[in-house]
Structures are given as structure tokens and as C-alpha cells.
Amino acid sequence: MKSLDELAKIKESMQEVLKVREGVPSAEYKAHIMVCGGQGCISSNCKDVVDALKESLKKNGIEKDVKLILTGCMGPCDMGPVMIVYPDATFYRRVKPKDAEAIVEEHIMKGNPVTRLLYRAPGAKEPTQSVHDIDLFKKQLKIVLRNTIYIDPLSIEEYIGRDGYAALGKALTQMKPEEVVETVKKAGLRGRGGAGFSTGMKWGFTASAKGSPKYVVCNGDEGDPGAFMDRSILEGDPHSVVEGMTICGYAIGAEQGYVYVRAEYPLAIERLSRAIEKAREFGMLGKNIFDAGFNFDIEIRIGAGAFVCGEETALLTSIEGKRGEPRPRPPFPAQSGVFGKPTVINNVETWASISPIILKGADWFASIGTEKCKGTKVFALAGRINNTGIVEVPMGTTLREIVYEIGGGIPRKKQFKAVQTGGPSGGCIPAEHLDTPVDYESLGALGAIMGSGGMIVMDEDTCMVDIAKFFLDFVVDESCGKCSPCRIGTKRMYEILERITTGEGKEGDIELLEELATTIKATALCGLGQTAPNPVLSTIRYFRNEYEEHIKDKKCAANVCEFKE
Secondary structure: OOOHHHHHHHHHHHHHHHHHHHOOOOOOOOEEEEEEOOHHHHHOOHHHHHHHHHHHHHHOOOOOOEEEEEEOOOOEHHHOOOEEEEOOOEEEOOOOHHHHHHHHHHHHHHOOOOHHHEEOOOOOOOOEOEHHHOHHHHOOOOOOOOOOOOOOOOOHHHHHHOOOOHHHHHHHHHOOHHHHHHHHHHHOOEOOOOOOOEHHHHHHHHHHOOOOOOEEEEEEOOOOOOOOHHHHHHHHOHHHHHHHHHHHHHHHOOOEEEEEEEOOOHHHHHHHHHHHHHHHHOOOOEOOHHHOOOOEEEEEEEEOOOHHHHOHHHHHHHHOOOOOOOOOOOOOOOOOOHHHOOEEEEEHHHHHHHHHHHHHOHHHHHOOEOOOOEOEEEEEEEEOOOOOEEEEEEOOOEHHHHHHHHOOOOHHHOOEEEEEEOHHHOEEEEHHHOOOEOOHHHHHHOOOOOOOOEEEEEEOOOOHHHHHHHHHHHHHHHOOOOOHHHHHHHHHHHHHHHHHHOOOOOOOHHHHHHHHHHHHHHHOOOHHHHHOOHHHHHHHHHHHHHHHHHHHHOOOOOOOOOOOO
């Protein structure tokens, strides 16, 4: 078991290594080459690039002078494989194995960046070299993703070198459990899984609940189409989740935690498993952590990929080995969660936010964001946008800033039409609301939700009726079938949309969709069923003319729908 003094020594020794990634030249290394090892770049053959770099470094006799690291997701998934070369923070995109020789011989050995691999902003005449000068990166504020471009996710030492486990040490040795809860509450952190409930209040309810043992659960069952935020955190910085959960265990009096991850995330499971093993080895998990008399451990539970298991009560039921179906609430998990015991359940992004709050204080976190929504939010940008990938921005950042300044705007000079936030449970927001600040209340007022953070951008060539049908089709397939409003009601809505998009719509269909949607929202058992009609309601609200064109004129302005003769 590592003591606080030993932790400080590891941090000090690693900071000497990591300073290169902060732009400080090192006598030990010529450079650090950080190659993105997120799932997106792996699918673009980043491992072949790493092998080619190793070969070129060895060929030139400098393999000991250059530190080569496979990181987690760096963000810009459509540019992969991407890499950053430190200390000058040069950003390269779409790197191929054949480019390794030029990077080593020209950049590393001679100091001349390989210009053809540099990032070029849409419409820009000249490329941008430093990652710190690219709008995609410099306009973000990274708290949750603070480590993803700086560390090897498999190295607990590198995590410690960037203040890792210092918050756990502070909580266990300097704070009482109730002080930890109060700090999280005062920080204003709201759960990033969708509902936006106060994290500190949830912890407080569980801490004071009767019954033992108590449990800590991480919801890593990320099933929204176009969403990959939690996966990227687990792949790129798994120790941040382990540390956040352990701090919560101390705060509420729990000794056991579970991380529920979908089976479709094998890399996330692999890296999280390694992080848990190393945390045990270093004494950050297990018995008597930091000699504080506190015991805590974490196990992984792998889900079979049912979308409904993203709903907290269905997830807890699945952990118990039962069919993943929602339970009526109350009682809430804080009173009766997994195995019928008091349980805190938060999603991956929420857990990754905890240690910075404990380390830097509630006031620091509360100073970021808006009056009601503190801190930052991670989004997965997808669809018709130049810079697809993962971004993190302060709460209150406008949709326009995210789409145009960070996302780089719409490809091929097309017009922005709408953005879908919140996945199948969310809504479509049109161009006239682009200046809306992104927070729970503002999005809710427009008929959308924050959700877990999926953000799908649509251009002028998108048919909004077809988009509504796409999300309803997904919901129908993924409904657990436990309650009839969701099982039957969404199916009837889908059938109406199918008629409309094949030219067989009739007068009254729009009103019938609205009536069904209102009934389902009011009567479905769980949050997933209650929000399933949102894509239909929001598209009717803002694009009713397209529904009417399909029904009355048998016309699809986007030429997406194929009408029957």
C-alpha cells in the first residue's frame, strides 16, 4: 500500500517526465509522441502507425530518446489517426504508417514539422501547427477530459503525476464524510447522465438512508446513437472514474462499487480492468486505504447492450443478474438500489468530475458555467459537421459556438438546419435557436434535453420527418416491453410515421401523433419511455410544414423519402 508520502514522490518523479507535454524541453527526451488510441483512431489503424514509428525510431538510433505513447481519444475522430508531438505540441492528422519516417527524420531529428500532415481549418489558407492554436481545442475547457491528450491511460504513475489520487488522499485524511458530500453539493455538480439531478443531494440522501451495506455504481451503459463520451473517458482516463467512485464510497459509507459497461466497449473494459488492478496494487483500492481505516473495492459488470439498461433502475436490476427492466419509483436507488440497499448511481462523466472538485474546491467548480448549471459538459459531435468527435465546453456555451467555432461549421457550404440533442430521448432544435445556451433548463424549454451529451447536426438535405422516424424505430426496437404505453404506443407512432414517409399519410395524422405522444409521456413507466416521443414532438413543433408537405403534397423537399406509386 502506498502512503501519501510515497504518492508525493511518484508525483514528483513523474512531473519531471510529463513536463515535456507541458511544453518544457527535457534533457532525457527529445520528444514525446502521443498517438491517439481511442476506438475511432484504432479503427483507422493507429496501431500500424505506432509500429511504423517504433521501427523508424529504432532505425535512426533514437528509440531511447523519444517516448512513444498510445493515449485515449484526443477528440477529433474524423481526422484519425491523429497525434501530438511534444514539447512543441504539433498536431498531425490522418497519419499513415508511411508518414512515420518523415515525422521521425524531419520533425524529431531536424525540427521541421511535416506541413502536409498539419491541421487546416475549413477555409483557411495556411495550416495550424500547435494544438493550442486550433479552435477545436483552444475554445474548449477540459475538466473531465483533463488528461486525455497528456497521459498513457494504462499508467497509474502518469495519472498520479497529474494530481491523480491526490483528491482521494485529501478526502480520507483531511475531510469528514459529510464534508465531502457538502463540497460536492456546494459545487453545484448535476448528474451528467441526462436528468441533471444534484449529485451532492443524491450522495446526501444515500449517506443518511437506513440499511447496509451501501453501494456505489457507475453507469457506463451508453446506448444513444451518436454518443461516445463515456467510452472515451473510460478508454482515455479510467483512473479518474475509479478515484471518483472511491471518494463517494468514503462519503456515503460504502465499501463496494460496480461499474456497468456495455459489452460493445471491449477497449474501455480492458483499460478499466487494468486501472482497477493497478489501483489495488498501489493501495488505492482494497483494505485500509491511506491508513484511514477505509475499505473499498470495485468490480466490473458487463451489460449485453440493451438500451433500456441505461435507465438507472433497469441497470441495477441487470447488475443483480435479472432481466434489465425498469422498476417503479419511489423507492429511489438512494433508499433501495442494487440488492435492495441504498445506492448512489452516477454516470462516467459525473465520476470523472469528482476529484477536481475535491482537490480545487467547490467555489472553483461553481465559478464555471451558469447560475443553475455549474462546470462543463462533454458532447459527442456527429452528423453533418466538419469536426466530428468529443468536445468539452463550459455550461452555457451556445449551440452556435459549439457547431461553428468548435465544430468547424457545416461541410460543403451547406446550410445548418437543426441539431438533435439528447439522443432518442431528445429533440431537434432549429437554426433560429442556435444562440441558445446549452444548459438543462434552456434545452428543456425548446422541447429537447441535455441527455448524456449526444449532439447530431443536420443540414439542409435532411428530412426531419425521416429523422423522427429513425429515432422512433430505434426506440421501438429497444423498448423492454414492460409497460404498454412504450411497448404499444411507440409502435403505433412509428407506423404513422412510416405511412407519412411513404406517401400514404392522411389528414389528422399529425394530431394523432401529438395525442399519442402526450399519452405516452404521461403514462410510461420509466424515463426512457416518457421521453421517447420527444423527437416527434420537437420536429412537429419546428418543422410542421414538412409533415404537411408529406401528407398533403406527397412531397419530401429533401428528396429522402420514397413515396409509393
